[in-house]
Amino acid sequence: MKQIFKLSVGFLMIAMAFTSCNNSKSSKSNSALNSNAAEKVYVAPGEYDEFYAFISGGFSGQLSVYGLPSGRLFKVIPVFSQDPEKAYGYNEETKPMLNTSHGFIPWDDSHHPDISQTGGKLDGRYVYINANNTPRIAKIDLTTFETTEIIEIPNSAGNHSSSFVTENTEYVVAGTRFSVPIPQRDMPIKDYKGNFKGSLSFLKVNPENGEMSIKFQLLMPGFDYDLSHPGRGKSHGWFFFTTYNTEEANSLLEVNASQNDKDFIAAINWKKIEEYVNNGGGTKIPSEYAHNLYSDENHTATSTMMHEVLQVKPSDVPGAIFLLPTPKSPHGCDVDPTGEYIVGNGKLSANLTVHSFTKMLNAIENKKFAGEAYGIPILKFEDVLAGVVEQPGLGPLHTEFDGKGNAYTSFFISSEVVKWKLGTWEVLDRKPTFYSIGHLMIPGGNSANPFGKYLLAMNKITKDRYLPTGPEVTQSAQLFDISGDKMELLLDFPTIGEPHYAAGIPANLITANSKKLYKLEDNKHPYAAKSDADTKVTRNGNEVHIQMTMIRSHFSPDNIEGVKVGDKVYFHVTNLEQDYDVPHGIAMIGANTSELLIMPGQTETFVWEPKQVGVWPFYCTDFCSALHQEMQGYVRVSPSSSDIKLSWSLGDDF
Amino acid sequence: MKTMLKLFSLLCISLLISCGGKEDKKKESFSYEKKATTTQKTAPEIKVTASKKINLTDKGIGPITSVDLGSEINQAMVTQGQGIYNKMCTACHRPNKKFIGPAQAGIMERRTPEWIMNMILNPEVMIQKDPLAKELLAEFNGAPMANQNLTQEEARAVLEYFRTLK
Numbered sequence: 001m002k003q004i005f006k007l008s009v010g011f012l013m014i015a016m017a018f019t020s021c022n023n024s025k026s027s028k029s030n031s032a033l034n035s036n037a038a039e040k041v042y043v044a045p046g047e048y049d050e051f052y053a054f055i056s057g058g059f060s061g062q063l064s065v066y067g068l069p070s071g072r073l074f075k076v077i078p079v080f081s082q083d084p085e086k087a088y089g090y091n092e093e094t095k096p097m098l099n100t101s102h103g104f105i106p107w108d109d110s111h112h113p114d115i116s117q118t119g120g121k122l123d124g125r126y127v128y129i130n131a132n133n134t135p136r137i138a139k140i141d142l143t144t145f146e147t148t149e150i151i152e153i154p155n156s157a158g159n160h161s162s163s164f165v166t167e168n169t170e171y172v173v174a175g176t177r178f179s180v181p182i183p184q185r186d187m188p189i190k191d192y193k194g195n196f197k198g199s200l201s202f203l204k205v206n207p208e209n210g211e212m213s214i215k216f217q218l219l220m221p222g223f224d225y226d227l228s229h230p231g232r233g234k235s236h237g238w239f240f241f242t243t244y245n246t247e248e249a250n251s252l253l254e255v256n257a258s259q260n261d262k263d264f265i266a267a268i269n270w271k272k273i274e275e276y277v278n279n280g281g282g283t284k285i286p287s288e289y290a291h292n293l294y295s296d297e298n299h300t301a302t303s304t305m306m307h308e309v310l311q312v313k314p315s316d317v318p319g320a321i322f323l324l325p326t327p328k329s330p331h332g333c334d335v336d337p338t339g340e341y342i343v344g345n346g347k348l349s350a351n352l353t354v355h356s357f358t359k360m361l362n363a364i365e366n367k368k369f370a371g372e373a374y375g376i377p378i379l380k381f382e383d384v385l386a387g388v389v390e391q392p393g394l395g396p397l398h399t400e401f402d403g404k405g406n407a408y409t410s411f412f413i414s415s416e417v418v419k420w421k422l423g424t425w426e427v428l429d430r431k432p433t434f435y436s437i438g439h440l441m442i443p444g445g446n447s448a449n450p451f452g453k454y455l456l457a458m459n460k461i462t463k464d465r466y467l468p469t470g471p472e473v474t475q476s477a478q479l480f481d482i483s484g485d486k487m488e489l490l491l492d493f494p495t496i497g498e499p500h501y502a503a504g505i506p507a508n509l510i511t512a513n514s515k516k517l518y519k520l521e522d523n524k525h526p527y528a529a530k531s532d533a534d535t536k537v538t539r540n541g542n543e544v545h546i547q548m549t550m551i552r553s554h555f556s557p558d559n560i561e562g563v564k565v566g567d568k569v570y571f572h573v574t575n576l577e578q579d580y581d582v583p584h585g586i587a588m589i590g591a592n593t594s595e596l597l598i599m600p601g602q603t604e605t606f607v608w609e610p611k612q613v614g615v616w617p618f619y620c621t622d623f624c625s626a627l628h629q630e631m632q633g634y635v636r637v638s639p640s641s642s643d644i645k646l647s648w649s650l651g652d653d654f
Numbered sequence: 655m656k657t658m659l660k661l662f663s664l665l666c667i668s669l670l671i672s673c674g675g676k677e678d679k680k681k682e683s684f685s686y687e688k689k690a691t692t693t694q695k696t697a698p699e700i701k702v703t704a705s706k707k708i709n710l711t712d713k714g715i716g717p718i719t720s721v722d723l724g725s726e727i728n729q730a731m732v733t734q735g736q737g738i739y740n741k742m743c744t745a746c747h748r749p750n751k752k753f754i755g756p757a758q759a760g761i762m763e764r765r766t767p768e769w770i771m772n773m774i775l776n777p778e779v780m781i782q783k784d785p786l787a788k789e790l791l792a793e794f795n796g797a798p799m800a801n802q803n804l805t806q807e808e809a810r811a812v813l814e815y816f817r818t819l820k
């Protein structure tokens with residue numbers, strides 16, 4: 001009996017120890033999560049998410065596509081970096097996409113995706129996104145979710161205050177972060193001040209097909225241009241850029257670029273400059289840059305080198321550019337859905353500064369200037385100020401809007417999202433993020449019509465949030481429900497690369513237009529084999545072109561002889577399938593490139609330079625059918641001196 | 655374990671032997687239940703393969719419930735159908751010989767027009783549910799008929815072309 005008693009006491013103690021442990025754990029999570037959070041992000045198997053989130057991959061150079069509220073990853077769209085999985089930048093068709101005036105560049109740092117708009121509302125046609133390092137803007141077509149255009153931005157460096165669209169997608173802007181000598185030249189770095197310039201490029205968008213062309217480049221003073229947003233509604237026709245390093249320091253910016261009490265938001269009347277340019281204004285300056293276009297017709301990209309841009313100096317168009325003093329190195333430059341308020345997120349300031357567009361116009365009309373910088377009028381801070389959100393947090397970076405009169409600002413240093421009210425500037429709510437939030441996103445947050453249901457926080461640091469994976473751990477996104485008075489944390493999910501910035505959109509604005517396959521009859525690839533009758537192998541000197549087809553579950557031809565060491569063998573492979581979701585892949589042993597992953601109706605090409613005599617196999621890399629393992633073939637490689645004629649076959653059919 | 659070892663050494667020995675016999679090129683190095691021998695064995699029981707079976711009642715499963723063939727062959731449709739067949743079907747079919755899939759010659763004597771069109775337009779369901787299509791899938795090594803997303807009008811034209819294949 002005694003023993004039983006002892007035992008039960010022991011059990012009780014152990015049980016208590018465990019329960020108390022559990023309690024402390026659950027009380028911790030309760031503080032962050034309400035009990036129905038899981039329900040709110042649960043998208044049942046086979047069901048669709050309500051929103052798409054296009055999240056840039058930062059230093060991965062790509063653009064990821066997630067569903068909200070589930071946080072499920074659907075696709076990583078290769079944009080500025082090679083992707084061996086999809087052969088982007090490896091196959092002959094897409095290599096030209098990564099061509100620049102510096103030659104082929106396999107990587108970049110992708111930052112600020114923005115979705116095209118019509119009438120101030122998201123139209124779901126294209127996503128534009130900037131490459132920071134070697135300045136470029138890309139267009140992603142949302143019918144195919146593929147990168148279909150990349151244009152290089154000359155005279156720019158650290159292309160950061162980009163790639164935001166105006167309310168009818170008239171323009172995509174690309175602003176330099178680093179000022180540089182324009183044109184580039186050999187000069188002492190210490191002579192930066194007054195000699196370097198910051199270029200803000202306005203890319204005209206063709207309303208028919210979304211294609212970009214550099215309409216003009218504005219040569220601004222040698223500041224750093226950090227972020228930008230378009231005016232909308234009443235402020236449509238204007239564009240706003242945050243600046244820092246108005247000190248024009250060229251070294252130890254950490255200290256030297258934080259000296260001025262106020263930097264500026266540059267307000268640019270692009271309509272006025274456009275008019276000036278349309279009337280023949282501006283100066284054509286020699287500038288080399290690549291313009292790369294991908295065509296869904298021939299499944300091939302072309303790269304064209306351009307040789308000049310039109311440049312405009314602020315002094316050329318008086319009354320088009322003004323500087324709004326804004327405290328302490330502002331980062332985000334955000335315009336509310338009505339177009340009235342321009343928020344400067346002064347990242348070293350204790351307060352958030354909000355300017356009024358109406359007040360700005362009045363001050364301009366009354367010519368109340370506090371001074372000028374390189375000929376550009378500086379407005380008086382007090383004259384343009386709409387209000388200040390007092391001490392909401394530390395390190396404000398970016399503000400988005402819910403369309404219900406509220407604003408949400410991310411605070412990097414204090415690692416939180418703060419909700420505040422436009423007009424009264426009072427703080428309504430704050431929630432911690434885990435950890436160190438950079439940008440945040442509300443679907444449609446950069447438009448006249450936000451969808452204020454969810455807010456996505458993108459965090460730089462996760463530390464203890466996930467299972468450890470060695471020194472390098474994932475970065476993350478966190479989803480908040482913002483439909484109520486108080487924000488509610490619903491979900492953490494890991495992301496690719498650095499989730500730098502995002503654009504979100506209701507799924508129904510995209511799904512209906514999403515392409516299912518490429519029509520074989522529309523395939524205009526010069527080496528397409530659109531039926532078995534078109535398959536062939538031809539030789540031109542040491543170049544061998546194989547025009548091959550693939551369908552469940554064979555290649556045609558699948559036996560090829562007459563290839564020799566020293567040949568350059570082009571595999572042009574067409575997927576003959578005309579059904580949804582039947583891609584095939586192909587890989588060749590020893591080929592110094594990636595596989596191809598070919599969608600139905602598409603033709604892609606890889607090059608193989610056989611170095612060894614033998615019989616070498618190739619096979620399908622995408623599990624396509626029950627007979628996928630049978631989808632294989634051989635190429636016989638003979639010595640370079642061999643006189644074996646080219647021949648090819650499939651079964652005994654040729 | 656011991657038996658495993660024995661088996662293994664046996665295998666090694668047999669491999670060595672086969673190596674030795676390499677010079678004898680004409681001799682088949684490997685033979686195991688070849689199809690030819692099995693058919694010979696079962697010759698008395700004549701089994702009709704699915705591709706040879708005649709079934710003029712099964713209309714298949716799919717959008718097509720009735721086809722009016724008309725008494726005359728429509729030559730314009732034949733031309734159109736042959737073009738579509740050459741583009742969309744020849745990756746796996748030849749009119750007059752077994753390829754990845756069965757030959758189409760004489761198909762009008764073996765199948766209903768509805769079955770043929772449903773096989774073209776609705777192959778995913780056909781190979782899972784239609785008894786004849788299921789048998790065909792087995793006969794052709796599990797290579798499924800691909801849906802090439804033809805319109806009904808295109809499938810009808812292909813059918814007209816089949817009427818000319820005897």
